[in-house]
Amino acid sequence: MQTSLDRLAERGVTLGEIAALVLDLQKPYVPGLELPECQESVETVLGKREVAHALLTGIAMDEMAEQHRLPEPLQAIVLRDDPLFGIDEILALSVVNIYGSIGFTNFGYLDKLKPGVVGRVDRMHDEHRCNTFLDDLIAAVAAAAAARIAHHHRME
Ligand code: MG
Numbered sequence: 455m456q457t458s459l460d461r462l463a464e465r466g467v468t469l470g471e472i473a474a475l476v477l478d479l480q481k482p483y484v485p486g487l488e489l490p491e492c493q494e495s496v497e498t499v500l501g502k503r504e505v506a507h508a509l510l511t512g513i514a515m516d517e518m519a520e521q522h523r524l525p526e527p528l529q530a531i532v533l534r535d536d537p538l539f540g541i542d543e544i545l546a547l548s549v550v551n552i553y554g555s556i557g558f559t560n561f562g563y564l565d566k567l568k569p570g571v572v573g574r575v576d577r578m579h580d581e582h583r584c585n586t587f588l589d590d591l592i593a594a595v596a597a598a599a600a601a602r603i604a605h606h607h608r609m610e
Contacts, residue, residue, distance in 0.1 A: 471571035475596035495599040512587030519584040535586040546590035553601035560597035
């Protein structure tokens with residue numbers, strides 16, 4: 455899990471920012487929910503092997519695009535964040551549903567409105583900086599962490 459957090463930090467994203475998304479998503483449904491519980495949920499999600507692998511893969515693709523090391527036509531497609539590419543969303547979907555379909559709804563919401571760090575990362579994009587995969591992956595991790603909290607509080 456430390457690797458995932460380290461890689462996120464290298465790309466300018468903190469655990470606290472992702473946890474803030476989770477809090478916004480779940481606060482209306484879980485009275486008394488606070489940031490530390492959201493942070494813990496994000497850490498648990500990041501600790502899952504399949505999530506870590508998705509994150510490492512997506513970040514590697516973004517970095518290789520920045521370094522112009524991808525073969526064409528992939529290089530141009532990833533670097534310009536072509537909306538018809540779609541593989542960034544597909545990779546993120548492998549993270550979204552690990553705690554059931556609530557994650558899918560949460561992801562759709564974050565992907566459409568791009569609140570907080572999702573929007574910040576999405577806008578941080580030029581010929582030197584590529585976040586084609588990162589914004590979707592952050593939204594997916596937050597969506598899954600929020601779904602996990604929803605299930606926990608339903609069980610209580
Ligand atoms: Mg994207």
